[in-house]
Structures are given as C-alpha cells and as structure tokens.
Amino acid sequence: MDERPVSPFLKFCAALAFVFLLAPVLVVVPLSFSGEVFLSFPPKSWSLRWYEAIGQNPKMLDAFLFSLKLAAAVTITDLIVAVPAAYALVRLAPRGAEAMTSLFTAPLLLPTIVLGLAMLIVFARAGLLATPQGLYFAHLVVTLPYALRVVSTALSTLPIAVEEAAATLGASPLTVFRRVTLPLMLPGIVAAGALSFLVSFDEVVLSLFMSGPRLSTLPVEMYRHVETRADPLVAAISVLLVLFTLVIVVVVDRSLGLAKAFVK
C-alpha cells in the first residue's frame, strides 16, 4: 500500500502547529537559566541561581520528597490491585466483566474538579484532609483506572496457547500464572507502573483539594508559587521535571512502546 506524498503546504501547517504545541515547554528551558529576579523573557542576564534556589527552598524539597514517596506507594498498590483484577476480568471473564471494567474506569470520565470536590466533602468528614493517607487514597482512585486498562490490554494481547500448553502439561493454575502469564505480561506491568507513577506525580487538581498548608505535593506547591509570585524558580523545577519525566518515558518506551500504552 503506497502512501500519499505529503504536500509542502501540509508540512508547513504541521510545523507551525508543532511550534505552538511545544512553545511553552521550550520557553521554560532558557528561562530557567535566567539571572533575573523576575520572570521576563528573554532574560537580560544568565546564571544558575534558580537551580541553587531549589536547594534552598525547604517547601519545594519537602513537597518533592513527599510526591516521590506518594507516587511510589500509589504505584505499588496500583499494581497489587490491578494485576489480579485484570486477570479476573480478562482471563476468567466472569459475567458482566465489561460492565465492571466500565465501573472501575469511570473515575477517569468524571471531571477531576467534580471528583475532587466529592472527595473533599467525604474525606473532610473522615478526617483525612491534608493527611498522607487521604492523598494516597485519592491518588489510588484516579490512577487505578490507568493501571487496570494498560494491564488488561497487555493481558488480552497475549497468546493464550502458551498458557494452555502449560496447563495441559500439568501445571496448576497458580504455576501457569506465576511461570508463564506473569513473565509474558511484564512489559505491560512496567508500563502500567510507570503511567501510574507519572499520573500520581503530576496530579494537581485532586491534590489541591486534599492538601493543606503543611502537607502538599510538588505540583501543588508549584501551583501556589506561580499563583503568588512571578520568578524563574518554577522554570528551573520544570526543567528538572521534564528530564525526570523523559527518563520514565524512555523506560516505558523500551519495555512496551509509549504510543501503545496510550492508543493500544
């Protein structure tokens, strides 16, 4: 099947659109090396002062460490919950599996502002606001659907014949799962874990509803900073975050293919 040649006009339009799409991220890089006190572009002087400023900002550092721990805890729990659930829904295929999958992925369909408010009201009564437990729980609810979807997709594309062969040769269902299914779906599990981690690490709307003055995540702290001050500090943090995200993206791409994780 031969492809239609791409017209120069389309190329031009696409290039222009790409510039627009990437502009905000590209602009942040030079800005992070600004020597100015205020946010201005292009900066009149250059320095590393804003990278140094991160190290001297205990609020940002605390928020970063908390975000890191939170995302790690959420990711591990996601996998422990999503892998068995995906196995049950895809392989054991009980009646109503499709309805259950829709229910379990429904938190993604609800706007986060509505979900955030809903959680705020219930969690406030339970005394979970501005607690690590509350944030952990809220992040679990929104990241689980991603984990479930990616693991389910990975599982449903596996050749079932290998599992059948192992079973016919006398392996118990648990052995089949442990020795055949699990290793085969490892790339999917890695992708699900990475996605859960990134979604939790970047989640800002729910975290805004759940965090208080003493406990907040990095994106919330950044949001508050941008809301009240216009300096290049957030640019420096953003550059580090982009690099951090890039590392995780490369890991996912190596194990599964980034595009696959999103568009199956």
Next chain:
Amino acid sequence: MTAAVLSAPIGREAAPGGPMLVALLLAPIAVLNAIGFLLPVLNLAVMSFQEVQASGAMTGGWSTAKWQAVATDSFYWELLGNSIRTSLVITLLTLVVSYPIALYLHRSTGLWRSLLLVLVISPLLLSAVVRTYGWIAILSDQGLVNAALKAFGAREPWRLMFNLTGVTIGLTEILIPYMILALLAGFGRLDARVEEAAATLGAPPFKVFWRVVVPLSLPGVALGSLLTFVLAVSSFITPKLLGGGRVFLLATEVYDQSIVNLDWPLAATLSIVVLVVFGVAIALYGRILKSVG
C-alpha cells in the same frame, strides 16, 4: 471459555474455585471504587440539597436554596454562558491547530512517525502547571510576545494575560494532544487510494482535501471535539493561573466556592451543572455521530 480451557486438566478445582476466585481477585478494586468514587459522587448530589447557615455551617436540614439561587441569579447564567462559549471557541481552535499535525502524522511512516507521536503525547505527561507557566513566560507583559513587539517599536504591552485571550491560548495548547489522538483514531477510514482516485479523476488538491479527506475524518473530528469541549469546561488550573482571578468560569467557581468560601452545597450544585453540560455534550455527540455515520 478461557477459564474452562485453563482449568480443564485439573477439573476438580475449577467449578468451586471459579466465582469465588473472581470475587477474591476483584474485591480490592471494587472496595476502592465504592469508597473512593461511588460514595463521594452520590454524596455530592445529596450535598447540593443541604441547608447551610450564613456562617457556612451545615444545619443538617434540607433545602433547595442553592438550586434556586443558581437558577435565578443571572451571575450563574452568565457563568454558564461564558464557560460554554469559551469552551466552544477553544474546541474550534484546538481542532484547527491539531488537524494538520494529525493528518501529517497519519501520512508519515516509520521512525519519523514514532518520534513525532512521542512529541505529541509527551506534553500529556507534564503537569498542566508547568505548561501554563510556560504560557505565562510567553504571554505576560514581560514575556516573549511583548518583548518581540517592543523590539518592533510597540510602546504599550499587548495584554494577553489575566483575560480570556490568555486562557483561550493556554487551554487550546493544553488540549491539543487529546484532539490529535482522537483525530488519529478517526483517520483509520482514510485510505490513500480514495484520495488518489479523486486526484486522478482531476480534482485539485484542495478539492480532494475538502470533498474526500474532511468528510471521511468527521467521526474523529466529532470525538475529538467532544473530548476537548468536555475537558475545557472542567479545567480550572489554566484558567485560574492565566486568568489571574479575573476570568470567571464554571470550573473556577466550583473551586473558589469549595476551597475559598467553603460553601460546599453551592459548589456541589455548580459541579452538578458541569455534569449536566457534559451530559448534553455527549447526547449531542451521539446525534451528530448518527448523522455523519
């Protein structure tokens, strides 16, 4: 079926273990979903009918006061109109910017295509705060655009922030990846041979695009537009930061009422209005999809 095959050789465990095993494996996710999602959402609807004192304290009584306020106060109607109008403009702009990228992606191949696809998707993995911050650096009075204008002799900065213009530009960019993914899914029906056929029959390139490519991509356009509209109506980080508290939309109002004013019943009522807008958008999408086939 698969379960039966899997457990065929060890049949004695299959029958009793089946439903129990399924229930056991699904229990954790079901409990989390019920406590973290179903319960809060159902509670939200109840909350909108709660009675509150002037101090904001809940009395435990029932009241339709918030619903009446939202229905009769022209401020909320304006809020609704503003939100819908702005979201429609953003949807249209997002479509215009995304279409060439999606079409180009559809027509490119191999490594180049994967690379571009990663470029399209990766902004999704960056916090909206970071991307909005980038727009502040571009749009503010000391930003990139105004620095360029100054270099060309402009004396007054062009106000691109703390107004609807900034919010529209920022949100358009933030929503592009979603639109592109939806368009790409819709381009599946686009066959290069159909375009070639039109071209060999004498249609100039623009006519091929308008009469062949566009109609075939309409389902993707409809899906992308629905997605973008719905996300635009409900986003508030970007409107809040680029609007600087001077742009009033449904979602920013939900946030302000719940976090700043602690008027939870009003916030709950407004968030249900957001869900109603969602419902209408989805219903319209269903009808449009039927008509374009």
